[in-house]
Amino acid sequence: MSKLPKPENLASSIDHRPPRKPWMDTKPEFRPGTYSYPAKPKVLENMGFPFPREWSPTDEDWKLPENWQEIVHNAFKDRLSKYRSLKVFMDICVRCGACADKCHYFIGSGDPKNMPVLRAELLRSIYRNDFTTFGKLLGRFGGARKLTEDVIKEWFYYFYQCTECRRCSLFCPYGIDTAEITMMGRELLHELGLSINWVMEPISNCFHVGNHLGIPPHTFKDIIDFMCDDIEEITGIRIEVPLNKKGAEVLFVTPSGDYFADPGTYTFMGYLMLFHEIGLDYTMSTYASEGGNFGLFNSYEAMKRLNAKIYAEAKRLGVKWILGGECGHMWRVVHQYMDTLNGPADFLEVPRNPITGTVFHNARSTKMVHVVEFTSDLIKHGALNLDPSRNDHLIVTHHDSCNPSRALGLFEEPRYILRHVCNHFYDMPDQTIREQTFCCGSGAGLNNDEFMEMRMRGGMPRAQAVKYVHKKYGVNTLTCICAIDRAALPTLMDYWVPEVQVAGIHELVANALVMRGEKEREVNLRGEPLPGKEG
């Protein structure tokens, strides 16, 4: 792993002026810290993906299959016939440049090929050459170029420097969505056996074991028992968490990051305490023990294979509807893909909150409700006894996670909850929240250690907005509704704004939640003394 430059050195080196050389003549430099390690051959074999082999991005020879050009051409043609998005987006860009300074990787790196328009041109230039008459005739003059090994290397470098956050697509006058471009680019690379381990290993784990982190069922139970011990110590209440319980009303699915590492674990404890308090008849599954879906990042087929488990398990256990935890990419898949991929969910019922009676009409087909929708409904109906003063030591701002923002539009629900569970909440500047939110810089499978420099660069716009409210209001807590955020933002904060900690919304909910029969609480879920209980 490379040595990470100091924040001041990294920031002062950013230069947004492009080089003199035209972009078609520049090659990426595979410098440590700017690329992710390739997928191990074993992992690709496990999933039946083509051309598993040992290779490294720094090698001169990437050991491409013999007919690699033909493979890419045919795969490209296939995707064009399957996705109108790709076809239209290949044709209609006018290069107005509105997207250029919207990308967090461009802002943080200054690399012109991180402007969404150029990221797409990497693919478009080949499209023009291979699939348009004008492109074929005019060549470089018409913005076309031949597919060479250098192009493949460039694709690998830049399509794995995009987190598919879709911020650019909001500003594009035609709605050109770079996530679509990046997903297709990554699919084409997959056909040549080129992918990154930090995406493929979780996919393989999720497929075979049940979750990205490869936690087997008995360990999953151990972890939950351990958390219940902690909860008992803090609240005096012993919680039972039903696993694989047939006939439960609700199946709860959340990303494995929530039960694997801090601060996600606190959020997870928060869910458990909430469900216990309201007496929700639910179950978790050890087979579908993952809400997140790394397949979204680069392969339609992998996405479908992983996602299928959720409905399958809901059917086997005979639940009525599904509740989903705080997670970003998971919710893009659940909201925009799941019903299409593995539906119809006709064996489930339209979700209805058993406590308040609210019917979640907006989830009537997919039958899966976001826990933030669920909890805000509980609060609205006064179903929870909350003491926000327990969070008085927290001065909170909220990071709108990319996918719930630009794929769902989940803005008011988390803020409504926050306003009821803490007394000090301040939003970051308008251009950095809600639909204009900035990525954590580590999404779409890029939350790996070897990519750290680019993560800190890409996360800089988010971090600077946090810094702004930290200085202005003394903000010390950044909430989010995404497991990748909870894994990535603490590192980002340590680097740019070390005074700020990261928490899921349900961690704050649980700290404020006054449970029936609880003992006088001294500490919060992190074991830190509550306000007024110090010393």
Next chain:
Amino acid sequence: MNAVYALIIVLGLVLLPLVGAGVAGLHALFGVVIPYVAFFTFLVGFIYRVINWAKSPVPFRIPTTGGQQESLRWIKQNKLDNPSTTAGVVGRMFLEIFCFRSLFRNTRMQFKYEDGPKLYYGSSKFLWLGAIAFHYCFFIILLRHMRFFTDPIPAVFQWLDKLDGILQIGVPNIYITEFVILGALLFLFLRRIVVPQLRYISLPADYFPLFLIMAIVITGILMRYFIRTDIIEVKTLTMGLVTLHPKVPQDIGVIFYIHLFLVSVLMAYFPWSKLMHSGGVFLSPTRNLANTSRMERHVNPWDYPVKLHTYEEWEDEYREVMKEAGIPVEKE
């Protein structure tokens, strides 16, 4: 350099009718044949491109949501930026197409390093303004030209003509749109040259239409104010074209043929170029779909079964440890 290439091509395109219609007197070619071919190319090409796009399905419902979703009843939905009904989508598309909604949102990032990185995001409406000015002027000018293709001229085109000349400066009255469109084109060109990132991404295909349309506007202005052209003769030609009984009057100046030829080039070039954004914006799945992803099932026409790891297979692998941990299993 890319701008220079594009300029040379446009100048070359001006020379063609200058020599062809002016010197060689090929009036029928430049006045009838080429315009017909160009118009036909435009029409067929445009329809072909749109049908070709439409042939590829939209497998998933992937709108980019720009505001609060439809959720619990007491939460106010942003019905235009995050529509969940057809009416909402029509509203969103209307704003997008007629008001350039997304471009209106544009911001400009400024980065400074002084005692740590500093980022600023200012509202930036100039691109929106330039784009709106250009497109509306183009549209009005196009409609104004309908007086050459109708007889009698419908009142609406006459009003438009009056409105555009409302300043009543000069004889004949100057049109506001002519000068606004030139200004907008100049702005759109200059930003490509001046802003380093834009210069970096601009292709000859980005400069070419700007120069071409500029040349069309300039020849139009020249014809109207400086090199007078016999308007009656022009109308004879245009009415001949539109009634499919083409006549070729002999006394029209070469400037008209240059104008007409450049317009023909624009029409023929249109369907094969980025100018197709005019058709494509209607088909953009991130804009033209309602955010009803969890409300209504969206079907993927090319969906196919994939290899799964079923619960039964999975339990076979973990049954013993599950039993030991007290987790229920299907088969004891």
